[in-house]
Amino acid sequence: MDDEPSRLGDGAVLVPGWLGIEEQVWIVGEFRNWVAGPVPIRAAKVRGHEMSVRTVCLGWHWQPYKYTRAATDVNGARVLPFPDWMVRLGQRALRETGHSGAEVDAYAPDTALVNYYDDAARMGMHQDKDERSLAPVVSLSIGDDCTFRFGNTENRGRPYTDVRLRSGDLFVFGGASRLAYHGVTRVHSRTAPEGCGLTTGRINITMRMTGLTD
Numbered sequence: 001m002d003d004e005p006s007r008l009g010d011g012a013v014l015v016p017g018w019l020g021i022e023e024q025v026w027i028v029g030e031f032r033n034w035v036a037g038p039v040p041i042r043a044a045k046v047r048g049h050e051m052s053v054r055t056v057c058l059g060w061h062w063q064p065y066k067y068t069r070a071a072t073d074v075n076g077a078r079v080l081p082f083p084d085w086m087v088r089l090g091q092r093a094l095r096e097t098g099h100s101g102a103e104v105d106a107y108a109p110d111t112a113l114v115n116y117y118d119d120a121a122r123m124g125m126h127q128d129k130d131e132r133s134l135a136p137v138v139s140l141s142i143g144d145d146c147t148f149r150f151g152n153t154e155n156r157g158r159p160y161t162d163v164r165l166r167s168g169d170l171f172v173f174g175g176a177s178r179l180a181y182h183g184v185t186r187v188h189s190r191t192a193p194e195g196c197g198l199t200t201g202r203i204n205i206t207m208r209m210t211g212l213t214d
C-alpha cells in the first residue's frame with residue numbers, strides 16, 4: 001500500500017503512488033518520443049558547467065535562466081507543443097491536492113521540464129522562479145527513487161525536509177511554497193518498480209505556467 005498524502009509545507013503536497021503503473025509506462029513511451037527531437041535531450045550549461053541532469057522541454061524551452069520557444073542553446077529548433085493530456089493531468093493533480101475548482105479551471109500549464117537522472121545525477125538547491133506566473137508546479141516522478149530535498153523560501157539551507165520520491169509519486173507546490181528552494185540529493189539505483197517502463201534512471205516532469213505569451 002502506498003502511504004497517505006503528506007504536507008511538506010503550506011501549499012506543498014506529496015501524493016505517493018498517484019500515477020498507476022500503466023500511466024507510468026505510457027508516459028515513458030511519450031518520453032522516448034520527446035528525447036528523439038526536434039530538440040534532443042541535453043545537459044543545460046550553468047555558468048559554463050553542464051548539469052548532471054539532462055532535460056528536454058515541452059511548450060517552452062528552458063535554458064538558464066529564461067524561457068524561449070526555440071532552443072537557441074541547443075539546435076535552434078522549436079520545442080514540441082505542450083500536450084493537451086498534460087494540461088488535463090495537471091488539472092487533475094490540483095483537484096486531487098485540495099485546490100479549489102476556480103484554481104483548477106485557471107490552471108493552464110504551458111511548459112514542462114522533463115529531466116532524466118542517471119545514477120550519478122543530482123540537482124542542487126534552487127527556486128523555480130523563471131516563470132511570471134505563481135501558479136503551482138506539478139511534479140511527477142517515474143523510475144528509480146530519489147531523495148528530494150524541500151526547503152524554505154529564504155535560502156538553500158535549513159530548515160528543509162528530505163523525502164523519498166518514488167515512481168508514480170506526485171508532488172505539487174504552490175501558494176506559500178511556490179518559491180521554496182528544492183533539489184535532488186541522490187538517485188537510488190535499481191529501485192524502479194518492475195513494469196514502470198524504465199529499467200534504469202529516473203524521469204521527473206515538472207509542469208508549470210510560464211505566464212508568457214508569444
Ligand SMILES: O=C(O)CCC(=O)C(=O)O
Pocket residue numbers: 113115123128139141148165182183184204206
Ligand atoms: O527532479 C525533481 O524531482 C525536481 C526537478 C526540479 O526541481 C526542476 O526541474 O526544477
Ligand SMILES: [Fe+2]
Pocket residue numbers: 126127128182
Ligand atoms: Fe525545480
